[in-house]
Amino acid sequence: MGTGKKEKSRKERQGKTGDGMANVRVKGENFYRDAKKVKKLNILKEGKPQRNAEGTITKAASYQSREKPQARVEPNRKWFTNTRVISQEALSAFRGAVAEQSSDPYSYLLKQNKLPMSLIRDNNTKNGLKQHQAKMAIETAPFSDTFGPKAQRKRVKMGVSSLEDLAGESEKMHDSFLERQEQAKLLSGKIGEEGGEAGSAADIIATAREPIFSKGQSKRIWNELYKVIDSSDVIIHVLDARDPLGTRCRSVEKYVKEEAPHKHLVFVLNKCDLVPTSVCANWVRVLSKEFPTLAFHASITNSFGKGSLINLLRQFSSLHKDRKQVSVGFIGYPNVGKSSIINTLRAKKVCTVAPVAGETKVWQYITLMKRIYLIDCPGVVPPNPNDTPEEILLRGVVRVENVDNPEQYIPAALAKCKEKHIERTYDIRGWKDHIDFLEMMGRRSGRLLKGGEVDLDGVAKMVLNDFLRGKIPWFTPPPKPDGADDGKEMEGREGRLGEMSRKRKIGETESVGSLSRDVSILQAGGGADQVEDDDDVDDDDFEGFGDDISAPGIDDGSEVGEDGEAIGPDDDDDDDQNNDQAGNESETTKPATVMPSDHLVEDSQNDGPRKRHKQR
Numbered sequence: 001m002g003t004g005k006k007e008k009s010r011k012e013r014q015g016k017t018g019d020g021m022a023n024v025r026v027k028g029e030n031f032y033r034d035a036k037k038v039k040k041l042n043i044l045k046e047g048k049p050q051r052n053a054e055g056t057i058t059k060a061a062s063y064q065s066r067e068k069p070q071a072r073v074e075p076n077r078k079w080f081t082n083t084r085v086i087s088q089e090a091l092s093a094f095r096g097a098v099a100e101q102s103s104d105p106y107s108y109l110l111k112q113n114k115l116p117m118s119l120i121r122d123n124n125t126k127n128g129l130k131q132h133q134a135k136m137a138i139e140t141a142p143f144s145d146t147f148g149p150k151a152q153r154k155r156v157k158m159g160v161s162s163l164e165d166l167a168g169e170s171e172k173m174h175d176s177f178l179e180r181q182e183q184a185k186l187l188s189g190k191i192g193e194e195g196g197e198a199g200s201a202a203d204i205i206a207t208a209r210e211p212i213f214s215k216g217q218s219k220r221i222w223n224e225l226y227k228v229i230d231s232s233d234v235i236i237h238v239l240d241a242r243d244p245l246g247t248r249c250r251s252v253e254k255y256v257k258e259e260a261p262h263k264h265l266v267f268v269l270n271k272c273d274l275v276p277t278s279v280c281a282n283w284v285r286v287l288s289k290e291f292p293t294l295a296f297h298a299s300i301t302n303s304f305g306k307g308s309l310i311n312l313l314r315q316f317s318s319l320h321k322d323r324k325q326v327s328v329g330f331i332g333y334p335n336v337g338k339s340s341i342i343n344t345l346r347a348k349k350v351c352t353v354a355p356v357a358g359e360t361k362v363w364q365y366i367t368l369m370k371r372i373y374l375i376d377c378p379g380v381v382p383p384n385p386n387d388t389p390e391e392i393l394l395r396g397v398v399r400v401e402n403v404d405n406p407e408q409y410i411p412a413a414l415a416k417c418k419e420k421h422i423e424r425t426y427d428i429r430g431w432k433d434h435i436d437f438l439e440m441m442g443r444r445s446g447r448l449l450k451g452g453e454v455d456l457d458g459v460a461k462m463v464l465n466d467f468l469r470g471k472i473p474w475f476t477p478p479p480k481p482d483g484a485d486d487g488k489e490m491e492g493r494e495g496r497l498g499e500m501s502r503k504r505k506i507g508e509t510e511s512v513g514s515l516s517r518d519v520s521i522l523q524a525g526g527g528a529d530q531v532e533d534d535d536d537v538d539d540d541d542f543e544g545f546g547d548d549i550s551a552p553g554i555d556d557g558s559e560v561g562e563d564g565e566a567i568g569p570d571d572d573d574d575d576d577q578n579n580d581q582a583g584n585e586s587e588t589t590k591p592a593t594v595m596p597s598d599h600l601v602e603d604s605q606n607d608g609p610r611k612r613h614k615q616r
């Protein structure tokens, strides 16, 4: 034990002068001794064990005792703090409010790990289910029963022991199938007739799918996709505006929703220059019910929607202020324009672009701003046994030059287009069937073989390429919204394909008007009244629809100019401003939301183009 003087000098030595200091050991028992020393002293102090005359221990010393000491944890009030009990009503109200927020595709719950999300999610979530199933599997079939020398799991019965047997087996199966087919014909009394169920089954055998139609489904491509998804905070799913549902990868969406719900998924409807504005707006409206959707036209010189997309990315970057950078992955079917969008955002050619599928082979990182990185991904095609080869080909997934007998896909392509647009594109009319059409086309364009016969293959490939590259106009009409005026909003393929050309006629002088149209397209999720339709336009102004990439189509020149300055690795000023703005937002205790469309509308209104347009 120290004296007052000793203690004072110790405090001074350790620099712990002044009152109310933390970490000062209070003087008392064991002040200068540690636990080990105290134990040793106790052994000495508490005496030795008691022994009898023979020297055997009759009473053990306390340190030798084999009795278990009573070890109880002293109850502490702290255990019971921070515990709240709320009523069932309050809980269900809270659940409802949060579920509403989290189901809205345009809002994002901040600081989710500070909210009791497990209360909101039902207990029977996938993960819970999986865990339960895994537990059950372990309980019912332990490791030793499944693997190892005492395994009891049944082996798969192959029925054959070698490859030759397997080949023989499949031949037998084929023979029996043919027999059954004959029987079916006999029973139905259709001997010698083509068609019917048995006939169609035979067709299926005859037309096994070419391996080329499995492009974009290889393990390598899917590995690339998962690499991109894993490294991205924001996933941009690029869709072709002409066939948005056909180019949707639902399995990937499901994967992201279930396995990585913290990542933001956004749809970008690219190639919107190839479809009429009303169709594009309606698709945006339909798709934004599920995920935020933007309309886009990728072009370095003449883009559409670039400002909106950059604004959205900035919002995401300010949302994740705590991160060093935000990565944005571009995924989607091959040839939908992922690389083109990246080039448009960077305003220069940073990724290779080609009008054929599978140009991007591996993922690549591109810097957009200091804190925003873009990742290009090779195109992926979710395998779907119900997809026919025609559908796959007409989505632009395979290279037309690699398919056998391309003329077999012409009827499907012609069915997607309107006859008068084909007539106008190729200046031919009055064909009876697709072969007749190809022959007329071949003679007109001089694609003949040696004997003067038309090169059907070559012409078919040309037509298919024109179809895919936007030379022949076509689009998939969006579903009718509930309660829409019949025949007014959605006129399908018969409708107003001429809208685009009218805008092209309007040209640069009307660029302000088309900017406000951007906003209305982006807002289309909000209501039909915001979509400006050109009711008075007819189909006649359709020439040169396919040249849209270079034509002064839907021009948002003012926007491009603005962003042209804004993009670049050093661009930070605007970014910071946005950060500040969103920073304040995220300080609030209640869940904050991101409203891309609102933000965009505000921006455009500040700039004034919308007002000006209205005044005119």
Ligand SMILES: Nc1nc2c(ncn2[C@@H]2O[C@H](COP(=O)(O)OP(=O)(O)OP(=O)(O)O)[C@@H](O)[C@H]2O)c(=O)[nH]1
Pocket (backbone or CB within 6 Å): 270, 271, 272, 273, 274, 296, 297, 298, 299, 333, 334, 335, 336, 337, 338, 339, 340, 341, 352, 353, 354, 355, 356, 357, 358, 359, 360, 361, 377, 378, 379, 470, 548, 549
């Ligand atoms: N008309 C039009 N064509 C576009 C647009 N965006 C891209 N394209 C064209 O579509 C073709 C394919 O573009 P890419 O950027 O290579 O497509 P991708 O998705 O990267 O393709 P993969 O590399 O196969 O994954 C190119 O010929 C582009 O010029 C657009 O907005 N409008």
